[in-house]
Amino acid sequence: MSRAAKKRAKKNRKTIEHSDLPSTKRAVETNSDEIDNKRVRLTEKDPSVVKTLSSITIGKQLPVQKLFDHDDTEDDHQEDDEVDDDDDEPRPEVTGEDSAGEVLDAVDSYIPSFPNASLTEILMVDSIKDENQKQLIASLSSSQRATCLLRAMMDPIPLDEFYREYWEKKPLLVRGSGNTKRFQNLLSLESIRQMTKDHKLFYGQDLNVTRYQKGKDGVKRRITLDHVSDNKDEEAEAVDRAEVWSNYDRGCTIRLLFPHKHADNVQSLLSSLELEMQCMVGANAYLTPPNSSQGFAPHYDDIEAFCLQLEGKKRWKVYDPTFRLPRVSSEDFTTEDLEGKTPVLDVTLEEGDLLYMPRGWIHQACTLQENGEHSLHLTISAMQQWSWVDLLEIVLPEALENAAMDESSITLRQGLPRGFLDYMGAMYKEPADEKLPESLKKVSEDDEEKNLRAALQEKFRADAKKRIMKVTKTAFEMIDAACDQLAKRFMSERQPLALTEEEKESTNAIEERNILPNTLCRLVRPGIARLLIEEDKAVVYHCGDNSREYHGKALSPMEYEMDDGPAIEQLLTTIEPHWIFVNDLFHDTIEDKIAIAQSLYDEGILAIKMQDGEVTTK
Numbered sequence: 001m002s003r004a005a006k007k008r009a010k011k012n013r014k015t016i017e018h019s020d021l022p023s024t025k026r027a028v029e030t031n032s033d034e035i036d037n038k039r040v041r042l043t044e045k046d047p048s049v050v051k052t053l054s055s056i057t058i059g060k061q062l063p064v065q066k067l068f069d070h071d072d073t074e075d076d077h078q079e080d081d082e083v084d085d086d087d088d089e090p091r092p093e094v095t096g097e098d099s100a101g102e103v104l105d106a107v108d109s110y111i112p113s114f115p116n117a118s119l120t121e122i123l124m125v126d127s128i129k130d131e132n133q134k135q136l137i138a139s140l141s142s143s144q145r146a147t148c149l150l151r152a153m154m155d156p157i158p159l160d161e162f163y164r165e166y167w168e169k170k171p172l173l174v175r176g177s178g179n180t181k182r183f184q185n186l187l188s189l190e191s192i193r194q195m196t197k198d199h200k201l202f203y204g205q206d207l208n209v210t211r212y213q214k215g216k217d218g219v220k221r222r223i224t225l226d227h228v229s230d231n232k233d234e235e236a237e238a239v240d241r242a243e244v245w246s247n248y249d250r251g252c253t254i255r256l257l258f259p260h261k262h263a264d265n266v267q268s269l270l271s272s273l274e275l276e277m278q279c280m281v282g283a284n285a286y287l288t289p290p291n292s293s294q295g296f297a298p299h300y301d302d303i304e305a306f307c308l309q310l311e312g313k314k315r316w317k318v319y320d321p322t323f324r325l326p327r328v329s330s331e332d333f334t335t336e337d338l339e340g341k342t343p344v345l346d347v348t349l350e351e352g353d354l355l356y357m358p359r360g361w362i363h364q365a366c367t368l369q370e371n372g373e374h375s376l377h378l379t380i381s382a383m384q385q386w387s388w389v390d391l392l393e394i395v396l397p398e399a400l401e402n403a404a405m406d407e408s409s410i411t412l413r414q415g416l417p418r419g420f421l422d423y424m425g426a427m428y429k430e431p432a433d434e435k436l437p438e439s440l441k442k443v444s445e446d447d448e449e450k451n452l453r454a455a456l457q458e459k460f461r462a463d464a465k466k467r468i469m470k471v472t473k474t475a476f477e478m479i480d481a482a483c484d485q486l487a488k489r490f491m492s493e494r495q496p497l498a499l500t501e502e503e504k505e506s507t508n509a510i511e512e513r514n515i516l517p518n519t520l521c522r523l524v525r526p527g528i529a530r531l532l533i534e535e536d537k538a539v540v541y542h543c544g545d546n547s548r549e550y551h552g553k554a555l556s557p558m559e560y561e562m563d564d565g566p567a568i569e570q571l572l573t574t575i576e577p578h579w580i581f582v583n584d585l586f587h588d589t590i591e592d593k594i595a596i597a598q599s600l601y602d603e604g605i606l607a608i609k610m611q612d613g614e615v616t617t618k
Contacts, residue, residue, distance in 0.1 A: 016555040021489045022394045111144050112136055115155055120185040122149055123268045126501065141576040142503070142525045146276035149269065152182065153306065153354060168304065168325060168358050168383075171318050171345055176352025183308045183352060186265050187285055189376055192254070195262050196244060202236040204228045208255040209247050212294040212364075222297040222332055225252060248287070253295020256285040259378065260495070261548045266378065268498035273380065275525060280493040282381045282550065288314065289374050294366035297332035303381035305357045309349040314365050314375040318345040321360035327389070333362060349377065359383070392475075395482035399475035406474075412467055417460060423453045424460055487530045488541050492555040496546040497528060497604070506607040513608065515598040517590050518617040520579040520609035521571060529572050529605050531565065538565040540572070544604045558603065560596070563587070567596050571606060579609050 114122060114133065121128050121137075122145060128134040140148060151159050157174055166172045176182060201207055203226035211223045225247055227237040248254055260267035260283055273281045282303075288295055290312075300321060307316075319341050341362075348368065349355055357363060367375045404412045422428075497503075504510050507524055515521070523529060529542035538560040547553040560568060566586040574580045585593040600606040609616045 014557060014559060016492070016557065018492055018551040018554070021492055021555070022390075022485045111140070111148055111151070113155070114148065114152060116179060117152065118182050118184045119149060119152055119269060120265045122152060123265060123272065123498075138502075142272070142500075143275060143576065146272040149272050150276050153308070154356075155179075155182075162356075166356060166358075170358065171361055172356040173345060173347050173349075174354040174356070176350070176354075178352070180350075180352040183310050183378070186269065186308070187259055187263055187310055187376065187378060189287060189311060189374060191263065192256065192285070192287055192376075193245070195256075196239065196241045199262055201239040203239055205236050206257055206261070207239060207244070208257065209244060209252050210255065210295040211247075211252045212297050212366075220297065220335055222295070248289055251289055251291070251293045253289075253293065254287040255295065256287075258549050259283055259285040264498075267495060267548050270380070271495040271498040273382070274494050275527060277382050278527065279382055279386045280384065280490060281495070282384070284379045284381070285376065286379065287374065287376050288365075288367050290367050290372045292366050292369045294364065296364065297334075298338060298362055298364040299332050300326065300330045300360050300362045301357075301381075302326055302329045302359050302384055304359060304383045305355075306380040306382075307349070307355040307357070308378045308380065309351055309353045309355075309375070310378055311351060311376040312373040313348050313350050313368050313371065314377060315348045315368060316345065316355055316363060316365045317343040318355075318357060319343055319362040321358075321362065324360050325358070325387070326360045327385070327387070330362075338362070391479075391482055391486060394485050395475045395478050396471070398482075399478055400471050402478065403471045403474040409470070411470055417463075420456075420460055423456045428453065428457070484530070484532050488532065488555075491530055491541040491543050492546070493550065494543045494546065496543060496548065497525065499524070503607065505613070506610050507604055508601060509604065512602070513615065515582055515594050515601055515608070516617075517581070517583040517594065519582050519597070519615060520617065521582060521597055521601070521606055522574040522576065522579050522609075523572055524605055524607040526575040529600075531569055531572055533562070533565070536562055538562055538568055540568060540600070542603070542605050558599065564592070564596055567593060568600075571597060571600055 114137065117128070117133065117137075125134055125137045128137065137145070137148075147159070154162050154174055156177060157172065162172065195201075199206075203209075209225040211225070212220060213223055214220050229237070244254060260270055266283055266285075270281045270283055286295065298317075298319075300323075319338065345355075347355070367373065406412075499507065499509055503524055528544065529540055532539050532541065540558040540560070541555065542557075545553065545556055564587070570580060570585055582593050582597045583590065585596065587593045587596070597606060601608065
C-alpha cells in the first residue's frame with residue numbers, strides 16, 4: 001500500500017461532544033492547548049507557500065465578498081487605551097456599520113429579482129413552469145441563490161435598506177402585496193397533521209402544547225400541557241397524537257421546535273439562509289386555532305426573528321424593548337408589566353406577510369375572533385449567541401492565562417502592592433463623589449494625608465492599566481484563534497447540506513467516482529468546511545454529517561497530517577465559480593494529492609466538475 005493510501009486508510013476521526021464547544025449557555029472553559037499562538041494558517045509556516053498561493057487564482061470569493069476588502073487609515077483606529085462608550089446610544093449612519101448595505105447595493109446590480117416566485121420555487125428550480133425563469137434561477141450560484149431567497153422574503157424592501165435601517169434596530173412589517181404564494185409549500189396544517197401521524201414525536205424535543213389563559217388568581221399565564229418529567233435522566237415522553245389534536249381543538253397552540261426535521265423545504269431554506277447570514281439559522285412553527293386563541297404570554301427573544309405568515313391571519317402587538325439586544329430570552333410578562341406601554345406595532349399578518357423583530361422587542365400574538373381561521377406561521381431565527389461578547393468570552397480567559405504564563409515577562413505574576421487595601425476601594429473614594437452613600441464617605445483628613453493617598457491611588461490605577469493592556473494585547477493577537485473556535489461551534493450547529501440536483505450530481509450523493517490528477521474540484525458550497533491546526537494535526541470541521549435537529553449528532557472532524565494542510569486549504573478555499581486541478585495541489589506526490597481530494601469527495605463536501613453527466617477535465 002502506498003504512503004498516500006495508508007494515510008487515507010488510517011485517517012483519524014475524533015468525536016467532539018457539543019458540550020466541549022464554546023457556548024454562552026454555560027461558563028466557557030476552553031482548552032489552552034486549543035487556542036494558542038501556534039494556531040495560525042498553515043501557509044504562514046512556510047514563506048514559499050505564501051508566495052505560491054499569491055501567484056495563482058484559487059480560493060477567490062464571489063464579487064460580493066470582494067467588496068469587503070478596504071484600506072485602513074490611521075483615522076479608523078483609536079489609541080489602544082481608549083474606549084468607545086457611544087454604543088449605548090442610537091448612532092448615526094457610519095461607513096463601517098453600513099458596509100453590509102454597500103455590499104448589497106452591488107448584489108442588487110447582478111442578482112435578478114423574482115417577485116412572483118415562491119421561496120420553494122427558488123429553492124427547487126425544477127418546480128418552476130416558466131422556462132426562462134427556470135433557466136435564470138438555475139444559473140445562479142448557491143451564494144447568489146441564498147441572497148435571492150432573503151430578498152424574496154423581504155420584498156419589496158431592498159436588502160440594503162433592511163440591513164441599514166432595521167437589522168438589530170427596529171421591527172419591520174413586510175406586506176406580501178397580494179403574493180400569497182410566496183411562502184407556499186413550506187408547511188401547512190395538513191402537513192403538520194401528517195407529520196404527527198408518520199413520525200414518533202416527543203414533548204419538549206419536537207413540540208410543545210401551550211395556552212395563554214387566566215389562572216384562579218385572575219392573572220394570565222402561559223400554561224404548558226407537555227408531559228415532561230423534572231428528572232433530566234428520564235427519557236422524554238412520546239406525543240399522544242389524539243391528545244395533541246384534542247388540545248388544539250380546545251384552543252391550544254402547537255409549537256413545532258424543529259419543523260425542518262421532517263419538512264424538506266424548510267430545511268433547505270434554513271441551509272441556504274445560513275450561507276447568506278453566515279450564522280446558525282433555526283426555525284419554530286406555531287399552529288394556533290381560531291377565535292382569539294393565544295399560546296404564549298408577552299415576552300422577548302434572544303434572536304433576530306423573521307415571522308412568515310403561512311396560513312390564516314394573526315394579530316401581533318410589538319412593544320419597545322426594556323433591554324436592547326439581550327443575550328437570553330425574557331421570562332413571561334404579565335398584563336400589569338405592560339400597563340402604560342403602547343404598542344409600536346399593532347398589526348394583523350395575512351398569508352404572504354412577514355414581520356421582522358430584533359432581539360429584545362416584546363411581543364404577543366393571537367388569532368382573530370371574527371373570521372374563524374386558524375393561523376400558521378414560521379419563525380426563522382438568526383444571530384443567537386453570535387455577538388462580540390460571545391467572541392470575547394472565548395478569547396479573554398485564554399489571553400489572561402497566556403499573558404500570565406509569558407516567560408519573558410513577570411508583569412502579571414508580580415505581587416500586589418503591600419497595603420493597597422488601605423487606599424483602594426469604595427470607602428477611600430473622595431467625599432465629593434456624590435454617587436457614594438454618606439455611610440461610605442471617608443472623614444476628611446489633612447491635606448498631606450489626602451495627597452499621599454491620591455498619589456498611591458493614581459499609581460495603582462496606572463499599574464493596573466498597564467497590566468490590563470498587556471492582556472488585551474495578547475487577546476488581540478489571539479483573535480484569529482478565537483474566531484476559529486466560533487467557526488467550530490458554527491459548524492456543529494448549522495444545517496446539513498440541502499443539495500440541488502446539480503450539486504448532487506457533482507458530489508458523491510448519487511454516484512461515487514474516483515478522483516484523477518486532471519479532475520477539477522472545489523468545495524461544494526462556500527463556508528461549509530473549516531481547516532484548523534490542533535496538536536500538530538490538520539483538522540477539517542464541516543457540516544456535511546450534521547443532523548437537522550440542533551445538536552442532534554456529535555461533531556466528527558477529519559484529521560490529517562500537517563504536510564496535508566496546504567493542499568486541504570486550497571480545496572476548501574476554492575469556491576464557486578472557480579475550480580482547481582487535483583494535480584495543482586501543493587504536495588509531494590500525485591498519490592498524496594489524489595488521496596486528500598478523494599477523502600473530501602467521499603465525505604460529500606467536495607464537488608467535481610461535470611458536463612452532460614460526465615466528469616470534465618477542462
